[in-house]
Amino acid sequence: MHATLRIIRDEHSSLSAVLRSIGLLLSESRRHGLAPDFRVLRAMLFYIDEFPEKVHHTKETALLFPKIRARSSEAAAAIARLDADHARSHRAVLDLQHDLLALEMMSEAADAPARRQRFEEEMQAYIAAYLDHIRREEVEILPLAERVLTVADWAELDAEFMRNRDPLTHREGDDAFRPLFKRILMTLPAPLGLGPAFEALQKSYPGGEPARSFWTSTSGDPAQRGAKAVP
Ligand SMILES: [Fe+2]
């Protein structure tokens, strides 16, 4: 397999894992009546902003897509849609980072449950859209690239893609992002990561603790109304 394709698929795997972890962290925190760990959520959104949004997307839009477009018009509409996703999605992750900060800072406000509901819906929509974006690239674009690009195209792309690899998948040497990933892994509740399991976190937050009462409030979450209270 060409290095470019392997790198893109590896980076998609890492990103998918982080996206799915965010979704699970939110849904499991809610299910257990706990505040999610804001530090780990911040770390994961920061990673998405720093690498997939700034570097991975840029490599696809600036290097891969123009080469495919030059060789074939077959997927022109699909590529235009992916480029539009890239342009939109960086703004979206910046907004989500701000909304997460607002959620944390305003956790005592009267509208906190509604704010939480809105953040979770926006986050889940972002995750679903991103996973669909990755699927379209892998199903429609990468196989087309394999068919139409020349040996010279691949040599050029492979050299460029080797230059900026996702630190989450890059196993050689050390890099600035490694402590961030370690922190994500060590803080994410088990079984998502190596942090304390949700059940253990639940025991460490006795009833009446402010964050707990905020997250267990049902006023802004119709789906949770009538749900059994967390003991
Ligand atoms: Fe992309």
Ligand SMILES: [Fe+2]
């Ligand atoms: Fe991609």
